[in-house]
Structure formats: C-alpha cells, structure tokens
Amino acid sequence: MKKNKSIILVCTSDQPKQAGEKGCLSKESREVLALFQQKKELEAEDESLIRVKESICMNNCANAICVRIFPGNSLYEHIQLSDVEELWESHIQKNQEVKHLLAPKINRFMGF
Ligand code: FES
Numbered sequence: 496m497k498k499n500k501s502i503i504l505v506c507t508s509d510q511p512k513q514a515g516e517k518g519c520l521s522k523e524s525r526e527v528l529a530l531f532q533q534k535k536e537l538e539a540e541d542e543s544l545i546r547v548k549e550s551i552c553m554n555n556c557a558n559a560i561c562v563r564i565f566p567g568n569s570l571y572e573h574i575q576l577s578d579v580e581e582l583w584e585s586h587i588q589k590n591q592e593v594k595h596l597l598a599p600k601i602n603r604f605m606g607f
Pocket of ligand 1: 506507508509510511512513517518519520551552553554555556557559561
C-alpha cells in the first residue's frame with residue numbers, strides 16, 4: 496500500500512524561459528496533465544496523497560514536455576501521452592525513477 500505523498504508537476508507554460516523555444520504548452524502538455532489527473536482519480540488508493548499540478552517553465556524548454564515528480568525531485572523530459580502510464584506505474588506506485596525518461600543531470604537543476 497502506498498503511503499508516501501507524491502507531487503506531479505507538469506509544465507504548461509506558454510512563456511518559455513529559453514529563447515527560441517515554443518514551450519511545453521505548444522506540445523500539448525495539458526493533455527499530459529489531464530491524463531495524470533485521470534490516473535489519480537481512477538487509480539490512486541488514496542487521492543489525498545497525490546497532487547497533480549500545473550507548473551511554470553522549468554527552464555528546460557528545448558526538451559518539452561517537462562514533468563517533475565516528488566519525491567525525488569526527478570525531472571523528466573520529452574514526455575508524451577504514451578509515457579504517463581509508465582511514470583505512474585513506476586514512480587508514483589513504486590517510487591522508482593524511470594531512468595530512460597529522466598533529463599540528463601545537467602538539465603535537472605536549472606532554474607526551477
Ligand atoms: S516551457 Fe516547459 S520547460 Fe520551459
């Protein structure tokens with residue numbers, strides 16, 4: 496049974512901090528956000544332990560869509576709708592990072 500609190504932040508910014516980039520909103524990050532919210536409503540054992548929130552720009556716009564998940568302060572990049580299931584099953588349900596979706600270390604601590 497899951498006991499830890501989790502926070503899922505999905506960048507929905509249309510004001511990218513990185514010049515020349517379009518930002519996560521232009522890549523349909525609201526659909527990713529909505530799918531995480533749906534997973535929470537339908538699959539969470541205790542909805543109060545999971546928060547799904549919109550986020551401002553994570554300063555990693557070139558690698559949109561960006562999603563940050565706590566615990567772990569893990570920054571995921573190039574997220575697509577098809578990745579949400581794996582993130583949910585692994586990071587949220589088992590508290591295990593999805594290594595192949597993680598941003599490189601150099602991107603993880605930038606500006607957010
Ligand atoms: S707009 Fe999403 S990381 Fe910048």
